[in-house]
Amino acid sequence: MIDRNRLFGTFMDICATDSEPKKERLLAEKLTRHLLELGFVVTEDDAGEKSGGDTGNLFGRLEGRGGGTPLLFSCHMDRVSPGRGVRPRIEGDFIVSDGTTVLGADDAAGIAAILEALTAIKERNLPHPTVEVVFTVAEELALVGSRFFDLGRVAAPCCFVLDASGPVGEIVIQAPEQAKIQAVFNGRKAHAGFAPEEGVSAILMAAAAISRMKLLRVDPQTTANIGSISAAGPTNIVPDRCELEAEARSLDPEKLRVQVNLMTEAMRSAAAAQGGSVEITVTSCYPGYTLAEDSQPARRAASAAQRVGLPVTFKSTGGGSDANIFNSGGLPSVVLSCGYEAVHTTAERIALDQLASLADWVLALISDGADGGHSTS
Numbered sequence: 001m002i003d004r005n006r007l008f009g010t011f012m013d014i015c016a017t018d019s020e021p022k023k024e025r026l027l028a029e030k031l032t033r034h035l036l037e038l039g040f041v042v043t044e045d046d047a048g049e050k051s052g053g054d055t056g057n058l059f060g061r062l063e064g065r066g067g068g069t070p071l072l073f074s075c076h077m078d079r080v081s082p083g084r085g086v087r088p089r090i091e092g093d094f095i096v097s098d099g100t101t102v103l104g105a106d107d108a109a110g111i112a113a114i115l116e117a118l119t120a121i122k123e124r125n126l127p128h129p130t131v132e133v134v135f136t137v138a139e140e141l142a143l144v145g146s147r148f149f150d151l152g153r154v155a156a157p158c159c160f161v162l163d164a165s166g167p168v169g170e171i172v173i174q175a176p177e178q179a180k181i182q183a184v185f186n187g188r189k190a191h192a193g194f195a196p197e198e199g200v201s202a203i204l205m206a207a208a209a210i211s212r213m214k215l216l217r218v219d220p221q222t223t224a225n226i227g228s229i230s231a232a233g234p235t236n237i238v239p240d241r242c243e244l245e246a247e248a249r250s251l252d253p254e255k256l257r258v259q260v261n262l263m264t265e266a267m268r269s270a271a272a273a274q275g276g277s278v279e280i281t282v283t284s285c286y287p288g289y290t291l292a293e294d295s296q297p298a299r300r301a302a303s304a305a306q307r308v309g310l311p312v313t314f315k316s317t318g319g320g321s322d323a324n325i326f327n328s329g330g331l332p333s334v335v336l337s338c339g340y341e342a343v344h345t346t347a348e349r350i351a352l353d354q355l356a357s358l359a360d361w362v363l364a365l366i367s368d369g370a371d372g373g374h375s376t377s
């Protein structure tokens, strides 16, 4: 039922529209026009004002025709850089960028699939339940936009977030909590040649702390990484300041707490051992979630996928998405894999067949939700 060429055209048009975190205005205007043409009521919230961006989250609602359970789909409008001036093109079985930018399939693929499925339904005048969409801003900046979205406006009982790599048919039901650790080591300056004995090197404290940590893959559920370490100074002075940024993630909240404690303890003991000090700030970036395979969104996503012949796999992810925010706000949300590859790189691409399958999947979800739809007949 979907029109592949129209889908590919919509997708490439979205990719070619400049969008960056906190600068989603052009794309938001384009998507608003699309949604209005499809019969949606569209509003934009104040996430832009609240977060210092030029655009808020778009919320659209298309009243159902014929009843059924309301559905909510979500994608983000921003993309990572370099993401302006994208020139998408079809190359063989894939859509690619020209190699100087990302493609932006993350997350244009999800948006285009939703728009195509809705267009196909409108064309044929098919019954459908109420369909809601949330197109968020600044997702790539640690899920900034979705935090400002008011879930009280949603009629749907659950949410399908179209925003994961991996073959179409995969359903993410588990994601980790992430914590960020920022530390400043304070030592004492001294001349490195005349009187190094009088100095306390902040860099050496940081180095000792890091060497005591278990990092990268900590256990099957837990990861940790030092992202940056910085100190500026001439070589002839023992440095008195060194900043360090690290993160830890775990699918198990208790293991995350243990890992964060081990890392901060390593910093404190290394600082104390060398006669310096350390100031540490730990921030929880977003909470994790675990949904059952028979939870409503997982079940509905799986049965719709099976109906269009997609192999279904439930999986957990190591990354965060807007689903972390929605789940923590009490709206059960799964993430659907969109078939894009090598995201956040200039080699990002998506297979034409994967994009078409994603639109088929969305269409099946909507038609399964309609009264008299496949799953209830």
Ligand code: ZN
Binding pocket: 076, 106, 107, 139, 163, 164
């Ligand atoms: Zn994404």
Ligand code: CA
Binding pocket: 106, 140, 343, 344
């Ligand atoms: Ca991304």
